[in-house]
Amino acid sequence: SPIRLSEYRAPAWRVERVELDFDLGIDASEVTARLRLRRDPAQQTPLRLDGEGLELLAIALDGQPLDPGSYRHGDNQLEVDGAQDGSVLETRVRLQPAANTALEGLYLSGSRETGFLLTQCEAEGFRHITFFPDRPDVLASYTVTLRADRKRFPVLLAGGNPEGAGELEDGRHWARFVDPHPKPSYLFALVAGRLEKIERDYVTADGRAVKLVMWSEANVIDRCHYAMDALERSMRWDEQAYGRNYDLDVFHVVATHDFNMGAMENKGLNIFNAKYLLADPDSTTDDEYRAVEAVVAHEYFHNWSGNRVTCRDWFQLSLKEGLTVFREQQFSADMNSPPLKRIEDVALLRRAQFPEDAGPLAHPVRPAQYSEINNFYTATVYEKGSELVRMLSGRLGTDGFRRGMDRYFEANDGRAATLEDFLGALGDANQVDLLPYLVWYAQAGTPRLKARRDYDAARREFTLTLSQHTPGTPSQPEKHALPIPVKLALFTHEGRMLPLHLDGHPRSGDTELVVVLDKAEQRFVFREIDAEPVPSLLRGFSAPVILESHDTPAELALLLRHDVDGFNRWEAGQQLAIRAYEALREGGSDAAIVAWCDALAALFADGNVDDALLAEVMTPPGEVELAEREREADPERIHAWRQELQRRLATRISAAALLQRYRTLAQATNGQLDAASQAQRRLKRRVLELISLLDAAQGQALATLQYEEAPSMTDRLAALSVLVRTDAPQAATALAHFRDRYVDNPLALDKWFNVQTQRRGAASLASVRELERDPAFTLKNPNRVNALFGAWARSNPAGFHQADGAGYRLLAERLAQLDALNPQVAARLATAFNGWRRLEPVRRAQAQAAIAALAEQAGLSRNLTEIVQSMLHD
Numbered sequence: 107s108p109i110r111l112s113e114y115r116a117p118a119w120r121v122e123r124v125e126l127d128f129d130l131g132i133d134a135s136e137v138t139a140r141l142r143l144r145r146d147p148a149q150q151t152p153l154r155l156d157g158e159g160l161e162l163l164a165i166a167l168d169g170q171p172l173d174p175g176s177y178r179h180g181d182n183q184l185e186v187d188g189a190q191d192g193s194v195l196e197t198r199v200r201l202q203p204a205a206n207t208a209l210e211g212l213y214l215s216g217s218r219e220t221g222f223l224l225t226q227c228e229a230e231g232f233r234h235i236t237f238f239p240d241r242p243d244v245l246a247s248y249t250v251t252l253r254a255d256r257k258r259f260p261v262l263l264a265g266g267n268p269e270g271a272g273e274l275e276d277g278r279h280w281a282r283f284v285d286p287h288p289k290p291s292y293l294f295a296l297v298a299g300r301l302e303k304i305e306r307d308y309v310t311a312d313g314r315a316v317k318l319v320m321w322s323e324a325n326v327i328d329r330c331h332y333a334m335d336a337l338e339r340s341m342r343w344d345e346q347a348y349g350r351n352y353d354l355d356v357f358h359v360v361a362t363h364d365f366n367m368g369a370m371e372n373k374g375l376n377i378f379n380a381k382y383l384l385a386d387p388d389s390t391t392d393d394e395y396r397a398v399e400a401v402v403a404h405e406y407f408h409n410w411s412g413n414r415v416t417c418r419d420w421f422q423l424s425l426k427e428g429l430t431v432f433r434e435q436q437f438s439a440d441m442n443s444p445p446l447k448r449i450e451d452v453a454l455l456r457r458a459q460f461p462e463d464a465g466p467l468a469h470p471v472r473p474a475q476y477s478e479i480n481n482f483y484t485a486t487v488y489e490k491g492s493e494l495v496r497m498l499s500g501r502l503g504t505d506g507f508r509r510g511m512d513r514y515f516e517a518n519d520g521r522a523a524t525l526e527d528f529l530g531a532l533g534d535a536n537q538v539d540l541l542p543y544l545v546w547y548a549q550a551g552t553p554r555l556k557a558r559r560d561y562d563a564a565r566r567e568f569t570l571t572l573s574q575h576t577p578g579t580p581s582q583p584e585k586h587a588l589p590i591p592v593k594l595a596l597f598t599h600e601g602r603m604l605p606l607h608l609d610g611h612p613r614s615g616d617t618e619l620v621v622v623l624d625k626a627e628q629r630f631v632f633r634e635i636d637a638e639p640v641p642s643l644l645r646g647f648s649a650p651v652i653l654e655s656h657d658t659p660a661e662l663a664l665l666l667r668h669d670v671d672g673f674n675r676w677e678a679g680q681q682l683a684i685r686a687y688e689a690l691r692e693g694g695s696d697a698a699i700v701a702w703c704d705a706l707a708a709l710f711a712d713g714n715v716d717d718a719l720l721a722e723v724m725t726p727p728g729e730v731e732l733a734e735r736e737r738e739a740d741p742e743r744i745h746a747w748r749q750e751l752q753r754r755l756a757t758r759i760s761a762a763a764l765l766q767r768y769r770t771l772a773q774a775t776n777g778q779l780d781a782a783s784q785a786q787r788r789l790k791r792r793v794l795e796l797i798s799l800l801d802a803a804q805g806q807a808l809a810t811l812q813y814e815e816a817p818s819m820t821d822r823l824a825a826l827s828v829l830v831r832t833d834a835p836q837a838a839t840a841l842a843h844f845r846d847r848y849v850d851n852p853l854a855l856d857k858w859f860n861v862q863t864q865r866r867g868a869a870s871l872a873s874v875r876e877l878e879r880d881p882a883f884t885l886k887n888p889n890r891v892n893a894l895f896g897a898w899a900r901s902n903p904a905g906f907h908q909a910d911g912a913g914y915r916l917l918a919e920r921l922a923q924l925d926a927l928n929p930q931v932a933a934r935l936a937t938a939f940n941g942w943r944r945l946e947p948v949r950r951a952q953a954q955a956a957i958a959a960l961a962e963q964a965g966l967s968r969n970l971t972e973i974v975q976s977m978l979h980d
């Protein structure tokens with residue numbers, strides 16, 4: 107039975123202080139917990155603690171061992187009689203870290219001989235470590251003592267400040283950590299094993315000396331320097347942008363290759379998937395460097411948005427995740443190019459969140475119910491959640507938002523808060539009512555925003571009529587109108603921005619305004635407009651909606667050429683590309699195709715556009731996004747049309763011009779990480795792809811050379827990808843070379859798996875089957891699973907969606923096997939079936955059969971069951 111937001115009750119029992127003693131071992135670890143309990147006098151509920159898979163060895167209340175009649179130990183719960191306000195409950199349990207393949211709770215990373223122990227508690231992993239009220243609104247002070255064999259576990263870490271360490275008998279040692287900040291159990295962490303470190307001294311703006319330490323296995327410790335720099339930048343940025351200082355004497359960060367998610371913000375002891383921490387020029391792409399910087403920042407920012415102010419319950423997850431994603435996006439924009447960051451984030455939203463919101467798994471940013479909370483770490487909670495914070499910040503302006511955030515942190519420090527607390531603090535600090543925005547949090551689905559326009563030359567008036575409609579989603583057929591901020595400008599046909607005279611608007615007269623549509627339909631009349639203008643709407647993507655406007659190809663081309671909002675410039679190109687794509691598919695007029703190709707050819711020739719932006723503008727919307735626009739999608743045809751569209755572009759630019767640009771870019775090739783070098787690599791890749799569409803043999807020859815001479819992973823992988831995708835005769839040699847070179851580098855080897863999933867059509871299925879048999883493949887490692895099955899099912903729709911259903915059956919079979927090992931990873935991978943209802947009938951039937959067969963398997967986890975059931979019955 108699902109857990110419902112409407113049924114929230116404050117905890118009847120809290121824990122004020124907890125002392126945890128660990129005796130650590132690979133096969134067996136023992137945990138003693140002493141909980142000082144507080145009882146809510148208003149509630150009469152008996153003491154019930156969460157606990158899963160724990161072997162109870164001893165139990166005592168206020169120093170007295172309990173006899174078996176006075177407690178009941180069920181599957182997931184421990185109920186204890188006789189506890190009172192102020193009682194101390196002591197339990198001792200045994201765990202089996204090496205047998206833990208779910209990577210939740212205490213587990214082993216790496217081999218039994220050389221690996222290390224670590225924990226993952228969010229969302230509900232702590233109950234796999236000890237008996238506890240494992241819910242985020244129980245905040246306790248932690249004292250943690252670790253004991254282990256010194257040779258096998260020379261490094262012992264837990265969250266908080268170090269408070270002593272020493273030797274024990276028999277070659278064992280101990281270390282103690284005290285966290286002065288009360289925290290929920292999901293932020294607990296420990297790490298123990300053979301690890302190396304790099305360190306840096308840091309002094310916070312408010313004068314605290316902090317030791318920053320990054321830990322990894324010895325062979326990769328050299329790859330932590332970039333992340334250390336990124337951490338320091340993040341800490342400075344949060345001090346300046348939000349006035350937030352770090353609050354412990356040490357900050358530890360640990361890299362592991364065995365991790366279910368990206369990273370985890372455990373108080374004082376962040377733990378990272380190595381993918382988001384390790385970086386070096388030889389094995390890390392530019393995109394990955396930026397991802398490392400972003401995730402390091404994200405986890406660090408959680409120290410305030412998540413840890414100091416945490417969530418009352420898991421329904422409020424976006425309170426910390428949406429907010430922290432937003433803070434990370436601001437940071438990354440400041441560190442890199444703001445328009446590019448915006449483009450990447452919106453592209454991600456469209457690729458991952460819009461389909462989620464339009465499919466069987468659609469849920470609000472604040473879900474109303476769940477059966478397995480780990481299924482709700484979604485693009486909706488994270489990315490759409492961030493867009494909602496962005497709207498609020500836009501509504502309040504930079505200073506107002508900062509004022510509101512100051513208020514939010516002050517009023518809720520040390521508390522488990524709700525989204526109402528957040529909107530309340532932001533609103534109070536600015537004397538505005540933001541509660542109307544709560545509808546955005548409660549309502550699933552992507553709103554459609556329609557823009558109609560009328561120009562009255564006689565009255566010199568331009569009227570914009572905006573209307574909204576949100577299609578129904580599973581269990582939410584009816585939708586309300588939302589407040590939708592629309593940032594806009596009007597352009598003349600010469601590409602100049604007009605002053606906007608709008609009655610009653612506080613900023614009337616500016617060339618850019620935000621209007622808020624907060625009913626089903628609304629008109630906005632702009633005065634003193636001398637000729638019919640070209641509107642640029644939803645600038646900077648001011649709201650997470652689908653805009654349906656009726657710009658002509660010529661108008662979109664004009665914006666693509668002249669808009670000063672970098673995002674909207676790209677967006678005009680995307681809209682134009684969609685028109686061109688549809689024209690190509692329908693075989694009607696060529697006007698849109700010609701307009702798109704001409705506009706891009708002009709930008710390509712003109713040299714005034716930043717290389718990276720140019721590369722993005724020259725990339726049409728992806729296959730997933732194009733499929734979203736169809737009711738009966740055939741992924742193979744979508745792929746073919748999109749390729750044809752790009753071929754038209756390449757032809758229009760001309761083979762000679764492409765080749766010339768490629769040569770120029772190749773000449774400038776270096777392995778540097780500065781923005782200009784990264785931008786060149788990005789454009790070079792795009793140009794190489796276009797060349798290979800016109801002349802596969804020439805593209806393959808260039809790619810082979812680029813592969814051999816590449817000074818960076820970005821160039822090497824781009825070349826390899828062209829070879830694989832074009833089925834080049836040179837591909838096999840390059841792939842064998844790559845595998846050899848990186849056989850000891852799991853992150854690089856993941857790319858070797860990943861790239862080979864991108865072959866076209868049935869060939870990709872054959873590749874996947876072959877790669878599964880590679881000795882380096884294992885279902886036990888989440889990164890490897892995602893590099894093979896995730897990359898195939900999500901990034902190669904034309905390959906995965908074979909009409910005979912063979913792809914679906916293979917994935918479904920592996921999901922069942924994976925589920926037995928790691929339910930979280932299985933459930934997330936299963937969401938790759940999300941769009942099945944909108945496939946053409948043959949594939950739809952095949953997909954349904956495969957999902958239904960999976961659903962019928964006995965013993966599926968709660969995680970996978972919830973996904974598969976929602977998928978089948980929406």
Ligand code: ARG
Pocket residue numbers: 228229366367368369370371404405427480483930
């Ligand atoms: N809080 C982590 C983050 O920074 C995500 C961890 C979620 N883990 C999980 N098993 N659901 O986004």
Ligand code: ZN
Pocket residue numbers: 404408426427430
């Ligand atoms: Zn997070």
